[in-house]
Amino acid sequence: MAFNHRFESIEQVADELASARYIADRALATVIFLAHRLQKPIFLEGEPGVGKTEVGIVMARLFDTELIRLQCYEGLDASTALYEWNYPKQLLHIRLQEQQRKGTEEIERAIYGPEFLIKRPLLEAIMSSNEKTPVLLIDEVDRSDEEFEAFLLEVLSDFQITIPEIGTLKARERPMVVVTSNRTRDVHDALKRRCLYHWIDYPSFEKEYTIVTTRLPHIEKNLARQVAHFMQKIRSVDFLKRPGISETLDWASALIEMERKHLDEEVVKETLGCILKYQDDIKRFTEEIWADPEKRVEYLQEV
Template identity: 45%
Template sequence: MTDDTHADFETPTREQLQSVFDATDYVAGDELTTTVLLALKLGRPLLVEGEPGAGKTELAKVLAEGFGTDLVRLQCYEGLAAESALYEWNYTKQLLAVQSGDGEDSVFTEEYLLERPLLRALRHEGDRPPVLLIDEVDRADEEFEALLLEVLSDFQVTIPELGTVSAERPPIVIITSNRTRSLSDALKRRCLYLHVEPPSVEKERSIVRRKVPELDAAVAAAVCNVTGRLREEPLLKPPGVAETLDWARALAVLDGPNGDGDDPLTESDIRTTVGCLLKEVEDVDRLDDETMSALLAAAEDAPS
């Protein structure tokens, strides 16, 4: 991206934002572009929900890369506590300082403070604010949501021993959820909302062509048709866009540097690389002869 685009990171035009998506090969429709633009201009966190592998996390990475700023990621999980999200003290270093006599004044200073993602984003130094990715917030407990609301309300946090830390330039906040549980109304009200729909076959084909240009166009179309047909099966974990891209890259690699790479997909191709698409043994076992025939028919129906 150009320096001019970087300078307008906090208030980009639609054209600048679209150029970010284009430069990073991120296929974005009008609704996604408009919602992201509003989140940036209004300074509001963006809550992005959708199926796993739909491109939610990738959106935050694209914004950080496209605007030339840092990505600070907080991966949520069950039992996530404040000290893992905000800060904690280096107790080992404090103990050693006390034992050696170096900590007679205080062991609660910057020297002993360990920044975690939320505090790191608030104290970020740079020409542009960072992108703070709070990933899979639905995996964390409701208590963590309360902490998150407190931090996002004023973009500040109080460290009793050091005082209040406020962000000079609030980070751009992207919060993702796989909808494994309902989020609180308070958190939803704080954010703008975007639901990432599973892509159409045409959109997914465009994504594959951008992300895996070395794969023959006809094979890429077949890949998307097969993945789309797989999603019609009652799978425990249907493949997302991320899995489609993994499979496309795997097929491109298996063709080798001297291969033509334009041979039609075969049953052997699918069965030997199915680990790129399906991650549950029960789903793999569903690939019986009837299902395989349907997948091969979908591959043959793909536009050349």
């Protein structure tokens, strides 16, 4: 990988991630180190909002290179992810060529050149002409169909694709690839075998507190501890959607904007929408937890 610097140790990975305000445990730092050295994709799995996507974003920032992002969704196909022909430009060129009385074969050769290709994320990563190899982020692959997953398997194997009208295109350098999944469905083992796998779990209290104070350095330390403790408690409840670290940071940012220095019953009720995203969860929290004085004390405990 032609990046502008090389990771020499796992400790260096952890330190550089921390300098980019991403707090990673040693296991994740190890996976990133090995992926960089072995030129293997990283497959990150975990609940929504735990920081999987951010890994790809931070890696591009550390390497000072381009981030190419493919956001997966149901119905995503190869043409959307790889390339398509610029039909309006081709039609215009055909008319110009016909006016010049060019032959059919000559016109066909002309309109199927690289200049008529619209590059989508995967082809962008393969044909990147930048001096620095890009980081390719394939986000939420579990949302795509199994057919696309099979196609992706081929691309990640050789980092080359064949365009019938042009030929085979192969990446000059393998990009660093980060694949993420929220595990809404099982991703095929064959795809995972191509990657180094890592599960990102919800953070511990200590890690969550560190994340909050690192990302929001102006927050009151006592408030940061209360927020981290509150989030640890609320994740112990089997809600439809448990809040991740992204909700923690959103909530903490909201509390800063409200100039709050500590949590109380009123501000929790006012800002509950920063944490819980389903009305059923909000109703359950309000009726089963916040209506109980003892539980309110537990959640608002200063640690």
